[in-house]
Amino acid sequence: MKRTLRGFAPILLGAAIWPHLLTAETNAASLFKAKCALCHGEDGSGNTPTGKAQKAKDLRSEETQKKSDAEIAEVIAKGRNKMPAFAQKLKPDQIQQLVAYVRQLGKK
Numbered sequence: 001m002k003r004t005l006r007g008f009a010p011i012l013l014g015a016a017i018w019p020h021l022l023t024a025e026t027n028a029a030s031l032f033k034a035k036c037a038l039c040h041g042e043d044g045s046g047n048t049p050t051g052k053a054q055k056a057k058d059l060r061s062e063e064t065q066k067k068s069d070a071e072i073a074e075v076i077a078k079g080r081n082k083m084p085a086f087a088q089k090l091k092p093d094q095i096q097q098l099v100a101y102v103r104q105l106g107k108k
């Protein structure tokens with residue numbers, strides 16, 4: 001009985017971790033945390049040492065929120081001034097998820 005359990009443990013562990021790895025990749029919040037928070041802060045305020053140095057925009061501001069989804073997606077994809085371009089690093093649907101996430105930040 002003990003031997004069978006030991007044999008199963010790695011499989012059970014793998015099954016428990018795998019879904020987390022999958023959601024981490026598709027989840028907009030963790031995407032933002034991984035790729036954007038360095039400059040924009042987890043709350044989108046830009047209130048981080050790097051954000052202040054680079055003059056990152058407050059993504060919650062009216063200035064950002066009054067932009068269209070297409071304009072926001074374009075800045076993320078192509079970059080602007082110190083804002084890096086993400087078209088090579090993110091898939092188009094990930095950029096769309098981030099646009100939606102930027103909207104959510106503005107509502108908080």
Ligand code: HEC
Nearest residue numbers: 035036039054055056057063064072075080081082083098
């Ligand atoms: C290296 C720092 C840095 C990183 C990383 C970064 N940004 Fe930026 N971002 C900036 C800066 C600086 C600006 C202001 C650009 C300007 O002055 O035109 C900006 C501007 C923007 C704007 C435009 C806001 C407006 O009102 O025009 C959006 C949207 C944006 N960033 C989203 C993101 C998203 C989403 C990510 C993650 C995929 C991200 N940024 C990652 C530095 C960064």
